[in-house]
Amino acid sequence: MPSHSGVMTVMDRAARKAAVKLRRDFNEVQQLQVSRKGPADFVSMADKAAEETLYEELSRARPDWGFLGEEGGERAGDPNKPRWIVDPLDGTTNFLHGMPHFAISIAVEEPMASGKREITSGLVYQPLTDEAFWAEKGKGAWLTDRRLRVSSRRDLADCVIATGIPFLGHGDFAQWSRIFGAVAPDVAGIRRFGSAALDLAWVAAGRYDGYWESALQSWDVAAGILLVREAGGFVTDFRGGDRAIERQEVLAGNDQVHSRLHKVIAGALR
Secondary structure (H helix, E strand, C coil): CCCCCHHHHHHHHHHHHHHHHHHHHHHHHHHHCCCCCCCHHHHHHHHHHHHHHHHHHHHHHCCCCEEEECCCEEECCCCCCCEEEEEEEECHHHHHCCCCCCEEEEEEEEECCCCCEEEEEEEEEECCCCEEEEEECCCCEEECCEECCCCCCCCHHHCEEEECCCECCECCHHHHHHHHHHHHHHCCEEECCCCHHHHHHHHHCCCCCEEEEECCCHHHHHHHHHHHHHCCCEEECCCCCCCHHHHCEEEEECHHHHHHHHHHHHHHCC
């Protein structure tokens, strides 16, 4: 196991601090299910409180870095320095309904000499299972101290594939239906667990063999994309290009599964 960089230590410490209150709030939200008002406002506060904890911890350690969060948006830093990309609670709907599947996602995006920006560190932390999936560019992907590798399955008939499903006000129902109709007959199963960050972490860990989803934001997937790539997998947009975040389309898997899913999806979208 490679030693943590200082940046990864900062990320891990911040996630664990925010997780303490999320765990407490999750127990509370399960009790709120029976109330007439419902837990939606409470969860919104939990989301924002978690992001503030993360912002305080991360900015204390790197005060000149920028910060992009799902709740608070962009907080400018030195444009020549990295920035944090943070989702304080990926899987909010699960959290809202008392379902124990959600995560904190933190990524570092660095400016390169080419003028582009690149994700160089990523952490997906599941507060309820205490699983810390992490990766740094060139150092591999890890679950705490265990090296991660993407699944070695090659035949789609043996593969379990993850996805997200469009819902009220979110996503393209027609496009998703075409892709689902093309993929489902070829695979062993399709799962929709409701957290893009954990979906990608699970691809990196070999729990899922592949994954596709659209209408995603950078904070949903930045850390997870690096995890899959550092675990030996491929991540592209639906066209097979390197613009997954820009196009808000993610297709992930090992080389064979990715290639085969890409052909199926490309055929469905013609």
